[in-house]
Amino acid sequence: MGIKIGLVGLGTFGTIFAPLFAGHPLVDSVVLCDAEADRIAQNAAIPVVARKLVNSQCTQNFDEICKSDCDALVIMTQPWLHAPQCIQAMEHGKMVYSAVPVISLPDDQEILDWCGKIIETVQRTGVEYMLGETTIYRPHTMFCKRMAKEGKFGDFVYAEAEYAHDVDAFGCSLREVAAKRAQGKIGEQRAGIMKPYYERGCKSHPMNYPTHSVSGVVDVVQSRPVKVFACGFRNTNEDPYFANYDFTNITGLFYLENGMSFRVSEMREISPNIGLDGEDFRIFGTRGSYSNNQWADNGRTVPTPDRKENKMTKLTDEEMRDPLPEEVVAAFTEAVKEEKGHGDFMFGGHGGSHPYLVHEFVSAVAERRRPAISAWDAAMYMAMGVAAHQSAVRDGELVQVVDFGKRW
Numbered sequence: 583m584g585i586k587i588g589l590v591g592l593g594t595f596g597t598i599f600a601p602l603f604a605g606h607p608l609v610d611s612v613v614l615c616d617a618e619a620d621r622i623a624q625n626a627a628i629p630v631v632a633r634k635l636v637n638s639q640c641t642q643n644f645d646e647i648c649k650s651d652c653d654a655l656v657i658m659t660q661p662w663l664h665a666p667q668c669i670q671a672m673e674h675g676k677m678v679y680s681a682v683p684v685i686s687l688p689d690d691q692e693i694l695d696w697c698g699k700i701i702e703t704v705q706r707t708g709v710e711y712m713l714g715e716t717t718i719y720r721p722h723t724m725f726c727k728r729m730a731k732e733g734k735f736g737d738f739v740y741a742e743a744e745y746a747h748d749v750d751a752f753g754c755s756l757r758e759v760a761a762k763r764a765q766g767k768i769g770e771q772r773a774g775i776m777k778p779y780y781e782r783g784c785k786s787h788p789m790n791y792p793t794h795s796v797s798g799v800v801d802v803v804q805s806r807p808v809k810v811f812a813c814g815f816r817n818t819n820e821d822p823y824f825a826n827y828d829f830t831n832i833t834g835l836f837y838l839e840n841g842m843s844f845r846v847s848e849m850r851e852i853s854p855n856i857g858l859d860g861e862d863f864r865i866f867g868t869r870g871s872y873s874n875n876q877w878a879d880n881g882r883t884v885p886t887p888d889r890k891e892n893k894m895t896k897l898t899d900e901e902m903r904d905p906l907p908e909e910v911v912a913a914f915t916e917a918v919k920e921e922k923g924h925g926d927f928m929f930g931g932h933g934g935s936h937p938y939l940v941h942e943f944v945s946a947v948a949e950r951r952r953p954a955i956s957a958w959d960a961a962m963y964m965a966m967g968v969a970a971h972q973s974a975v976r977d978g979e980l981v982q983v984v985d986f987g988k989r990w
């Protein structure tokens with residue numbers, strides 16, 4: 583028997599994911615929840631959703647879906663709401679999938695507190711949490727994890743990663759996204775929620791959404807970030823979007839438990855064409871390295887003065903991806919065909935990560951196991967961002983990364 587899943591938050595992102603969650607072969611039935619009735623109606627009309635929909639349980643009220651008989655809830659609401667909503671759902675026995683980040687608030691200590699509360703809820707209730715971090719299922723992350731497992735990097739030496747998303751980026755303007763998220767019954771509450779934070783001097787910054795940049799490398803090298811020093815860039819043109827920001831760009835250098843260093847940049851005010859993809863990483867080991875869709879191997883497996891040929895291998899995304907089970911690909915293909923009228927299964931946005939995230943979460947619910955990107959992974963990523971911001975505020979002082987106990 584399959585599972586019953588509740589989809590909460592049917593805005594831009596939730597609507598993209600709805601056919602995948604509904605289309606997964608282990609999902610028997612779907613319940614929809616959004617404060618806006620038209621968003622429920624729009625998602626209910628997606629063919630694969632319509633086929634599995636329990637119409638009588640669809641609701642505009644989050645409390646109601648928490649009390650329903652769904653096995654799990656997928657929470658894709660505005661980013662300042664995730665953590666308390668996830669905890670409420672877990673308290674009702676619902677395994678949760680949260681859109682990133684864990685929570686977005688202009689108060690570093692409160693971010694850490696919410697991470698701690700989520701871990702405590704998982705421990706006390708036995709109900710699991712998964713953060714839907716897309717970088718974990720990008721092709722290069724999957725490839726590097728396989729190479730790391732086989733020891734092909736040797737010892738990890740250095741890595742760098744960035745999320746370079748300019749406020750006016752072509753294709754995804756952060757101004758437009760923020761304006762849209764501040765609309766509707768829930769969105770309109772944002773200004774009132776944020777006001778007290780800004781009144782007591784809290785500032786927004788790009789490191790309160792660090793999950794795209796930090797997660798991939800840490801997931802590959804599987805070593806705990808210990809400390810960081812960071813520098814921040816302040817907006818100079820009085821752009822109103824950044825009125826409540828202290829820094830618009832922050833770069834930090836982390837030291838990891840395994841002895842490597844890791845440069846992370848979160849940038850919201852940066853021209854395009856920095857020579858890098860907006861969301862990418864490079865990882866270098868004593869033997870092998872990954873950079874820009876290329877694997878390099880110096881063939882050095884033992885200390886030796888003999889020089890070996892450096893082998894460079896260009897890789898396509900298809901070569902780097904892990905396979906998905908055939909029946910899952912077939913089901914997603916059918917779902918896309920029903921919705922769009924053609925049968926080409928596209929892996930879609932964020933490096934094709936969406937189907938993998940859906941498959942991992944649904945499988946974990948069905949198997950009643952801890953999912954990938956657990957509460958501990960999520961807390962570690964957020965703690966890295968908080969520590970980097972704190973270091974930038976203190977002009978590059980070395981700051982310890984709070985240890986939530988993530989071990990491999």
Ligand SMILES: NC(=O)c1ccc[n+]([C@@H]2O[C@H](COP(=O)([O-])OP(=O)(O)OC[C@H]3O[C@@H](n4cnc5c(N)ncnc54)[C@H](O)[C@@H]3O)[C@@H](O)[C@H]2O)c1
Pocket residue numbers: 590591592593594595596615616617618621642643644658659660661662663681682683714715716759762763764766767768769932
């Ligand atoms: N790469 C990525 O992983 C990525 C990319 C884009 C967005 N996201 C995340 O996805 C989330 C959603 O983004 P979006 O752009 O779709 O937002 P959105 O504002 O378009 O949609 C959010 C929806 O949640 C609903 N909602 C909020 N609280 C509710 C409640 N208590 N009860 C019922 N409905 C409620 C709102 O009515 C709204 O329709 C964000 O947290 C964002 O950070 C992640």
